[in-house]
Amino acid sequence: MAKIIRRAVLGGVAVAALVGSSLAAWAEDAKLTVAYFLADSMLPALYAQEKGYFTEAGLDAEFIAVQGGPAVVSAVAAGEADVGYAAPVPPINGRLNGVPVKMFLQLSQEVAPDKTYTWLVASGASGIKDLAGVKGKKIGFNANGGLCELMWRDHLATVGLTMDDVETVVLPFPEQEAALEQGNLDATCTINPFHASMGGNANLGAVEIATGTLADLSTPLMNDALFASEDWLAANGETAIKLAQVMDRARKELLADRTALEGAAVQFMELTPEAAKSFSLPIVNESMVITAADVQRILDAMVKTGMHPGPLDGAEFVSELKY
Amino acid sequence: MIPGIAVLAEKFRVPICIALVLGVWQIVFVLGVVNEKYFPSIPTIAVAFGQMLTDGSVIAAWATTFLRALIGLIGAALLGVALAIVSDLSPILSRGIRYVSDVLQPIPPAAFVPMAVFMLGLGSKLYAFVIILVTVWPPYLNGVAALAGVGPVQLNTGRMFGLTNWGLLWRVKLPAALPEIFTGIRYAATISLIAVIVSEMLAGRDGIGFMIFKKAFAMRTPEVFGLMFLVAINGVLLNGLVNLLRRGLTGWHMRMMERSE
Amino acid sequence: MTRQTRIALWGLLVPLAILALWQVAAMLQRTPLFPGPGKVALAIWANYPVILRELGITLLRAVVGFGLAAVTMIPLGIFLGRVRVIGRVLEPLMDMLATLPPPAIIPLVMLFAGTGDGAKVVIIAYAAAVPLLMNTYEASHSIHPMLSRVARSLHLSRFETMRLIDLPSSLPMIATGARLAIASSLLVSVTSEMLLATNGIGTFLQRSQETFKIDAGLAGIAFISLAGIIVNAGVFRLEKNWLFWHYRDQRPAE
Incomplete structure (x- = not known):
């Protein structure tokens, strides 16, 4: 008898724990880990995190600063981060060497004559x-x-x-x-x-x-990208869209409010207040949508200059995201 | 030399050494060998460091780094001594471990980190792996050499007292080997700090190494050097801890050595 | 088969077991970023001419750096160990300089020595100096008191004591220090090439990793290991030959 009671009690505890934890999981925000290489165009994301915009959108976001683009790709490939932010070449190189990542947003661009950042x-x-x-x-x-x-x-x-x-x-x-x-x-x-x-x-x-990154900058050239593994993108389309919407909101705010922008530059990039006065976000396109054609320009340049034997197809590197 | 001065100098040796470093730095600065922008003066560095201290960020980073190094060192020292003991007991395992140490020892942590990130991520496992991998060898090598080097007189004396192999190891060999093992641990202490900071610089998200990296990218040179001085002082702290432990464990050896003076 | 060869062969099981574990782990992971020993072997075959050429540059720098450290640090260590006041007072200085990681001092060294061979040799010498100085200092400062009394009763001068008593009796420990220093010369030679990348195996490693050719990178690492093993074996030989009296005294019981 005692055995049965003990079992019943244990069983009850187990069921309660299960129900409790699944309830908790249901109430919890979707987890989103972003590995990034600190650069100007990441400011809106860090600003949004500080302001709590991600939480408002139901995202439990965490940002991990990593040194250099290849390290960001490593973090995403290792499953340490869901989303990575880097210049486009590291994810391209990663994919060429068997890391199944695709770019889904671009944050900054360069265009001649005056909006160049390299x-x-x-x-x-x-x-x-x-x-x-x-x-x-x-x-x-x-x-x-x-x-x-x-x-x-x-x-x-x-x-x-x-x-x-x-x-x-x-x-x-x-x-x-x-x-x-x-x-x-x-x-x-x-x-x-x-x-x-x-x-x-x-x-x-x-x-x-x-x-300017390329000699020909008559039209805007993507300068960086958010990317993730194919599996993650397939399973978390909604999270990706929420991420884009929050980024969009923060970008618009910072572009409109000079004081907030300088404050963010001092806080997150540790610029001196004087240096922050001449700081501006490297944004040409208002939209963050990335297309195969955007990536194709970079791929063509890589092939032309001998960084890769080619041929390369831009569509393979992109997972277009509408938000 | 007058003994009084010698005693005094020894008592204040840490401040003396710090003053020496700062003095040489300032002299190089005054000579103007390199642009002030890249090589700031000591007062500038001090002011920058003071500001970092007041906002508290540096203390948190320092604690993170120091704790990581300390935990790594303890793990590596225990593992190293254990490996040395195993090697002393079994010639076959000794040879096997030696093969592995020969292969792994020449590989720099900077080369390990990018590889290890794939297997272990960016968290504490990465640090544990990198630190132990590079820190374990000095205590191990010194341990093997010291255990093998225990004199026959001591061993035979032990045997005469009827000690078993284990007893011999525990009561004769290990105590005799401790001073040399501690030299290994002391060297390991410095490597473990270096390994932590290198890992933080290459794949970090917090700690002093990451802070140095971040300040460098914000072009805050005085802060970068301020943090470097902090790293240097870390070495003194960690060694102080190791020395305290050594005094506790091998005090007899030190007393014996001091008696000769 | 002698006992020695039997031990050597059975001992091989330890590294073989580790290789097998690695292969299994790699097969479970199935990503090109975590290649197993098989893939690395292929990469070695594909890259060995380049690797050997770059490794040569790296080794040359390591040798020069170590040599520089050895000729300056061993005498300094004995001196500091002997003249105890100075040694004790400067101990924290050694600790301070020893803890600075090469990546942190590289920007500083670059200011004075540039990005070329000079800078790398300085950094290597700096890294090799630490174990040499520490072990020499430690050895000559913990010399058995009886030896000092012998020196005194023979009326040796301070310099003679250092040369005839301190140096030989510190040699076994200096040799341990030298072994560590040689390892760290090679290690830092590679690291400095990764951070001030011009040429050498470190630059090859960095390029491999930054372009996600992890198998090629590991192939490079394998060659660094091999170089380390050969160098170590050489050092061990020398140690046995030069310090035969030490080893003889240690093992009369067997």
Whole structure:
């Protein structure tokens, strides 16, 4: 008898625990983990998280900062994060090497003549005046297989040079200015706030030799992407749409409110308040929708400059998301 | 040298060393070898560091890093000594472990981290794996060498007292080997801090390593160097802890050595 | 079969078991980002000419860096161990310098030594200096008191004591330090190439990882291991030959 009672009690406890936990799970927000490489266009997401917009939309979001695009892809591939944010080249390279990720939103773009956010800068002492002058010199970029490598390759191609005509040094962005000034680099690929800092450095005598990731920027070019594994996208379409809607809301707010934008830049990017005054979001397209054609331009440039033998089809890398 | 000064110098050796480092730094700064933008003066660094202290972020980051290093070190030291003991008992396992250590030891943590992320994610498992993998070898190597190096006189004396193999290991070999094992642990302490910070810099989301990375990307050079000094002081702290433990465990050895003076 | 070879063969089971576990884990994961030993073997076959060339550069830097550290740190360690006041006072300084991770000091070293071979050699020497200095210092400072008394009764000068008593009696421990230092020279040589990437096996590793060629990266790692094993075996040989008196004294009972 005692045995039966004990069983009944244990059974009851088990059932209660099961019901309780499933109720709790039902009431819980959908989990969303985002791994990102800290860059300007991620600000709206961090701002939205701070403001509680994700919770309002029923998302339990967590943001993990990771160093560099390839690390973001690793985090997504390992299932450590649902969604990744990086420049487009790392997820493209990931997919080419068997990581089944697809890009579903783009956050920032570049377009000629004034909305460009990447620069090739030479030091005054190097004597480089233009792209052709780079031949035989020491050039820097932040990572292999990234946007900066593509930028160098594409711009060098316009003057008939390849990576074999230069000496390359892979060096993180923060160390490049000192390396330029001291002659350890002759030219480098940089972004803000480092570009602005170089421009204000009289000792460096910076010469801008090119701007924009690709030489041809007559139409807007995607500069980054949110991506996830195919499985996740197939199973979490609704979560992805909610993410897009929250991002959209935060982007609009920050674009409209200069004070909030500067505040966010100081808080999340740790810019000094002075540096934040010249900060702006690298947004050209209001919409974050990404199409196969957007990716195709980058793929074509990669094939043209020898980063990949090709041929590559943009549609394979994109999962278009309407929000 | 006058003994009084020597005693005094020893008593205040930590401040003396810190002053020495800061002094040399400031001299290099005053000489103006490199642009101030990349090599700020000590007062500038101090002010920047003070600001980080007041907002509390640095203390949380420091605690995270130090705790990680400490836990990693304890794990690695225990594992290393255990491996050394196993090696001392079984020649076959000894050879087997030596093969593995030979293969793994030359691999830098910076090369491990990107691989390990796929298997272990970005959390505490990653740190445990990386730290133990690079930290376990000094206590292990020193342990094996020290256990094998216990003199025949000591061993025979032990046998004469009728100690079994286990007793011999526990009561003669291990105590005799402890001083050398602690040299290994002390070296391991520094590697474990390095491994934590490297992991945090390469795949981190918090801790001092990640903070250094983040400040560098915000071009806050004085803060970056402030954090570097903090890392240096961490080394002194961790070694202080190891030394305390050593004094407790191998005090007899130190007293014996000091008596000669 | 002698006892020694039998032990060596049975011992191989330990690494083989680990390889088997790795292969099973890789087969369970089934992602190209977690290749098993089989895939890595193929990658070794495909990449070995490049890897060997880059490894040569890496080893050369490691040798120069270690040499620099050895000629400066061993004498310094003995000196600090002997002149105890200075040694004790400077102990925290050694701890401080020892804990700075190479990735953190690289930006600083770059300011003074650039991005080329010079900078990497400096960083390698710095890393190798730590175990050399610590072990030498520790060894000469814990020399058996009887030896000091012998020196005193022979009326040796301070310098003679360091050369004739301290150096030989510290050698076994210095050798342990050297072994650690050689390992960390190779290790930091690779790391410095990953962070100031121009050429060398570290740059190869970084490029492999950043372009998701994990199997090629692991192939590179395998060669680093191999280089480490060969170097270590060499060091072990030398140690046995030079320190035969130490090993002889240790094992008369068997």
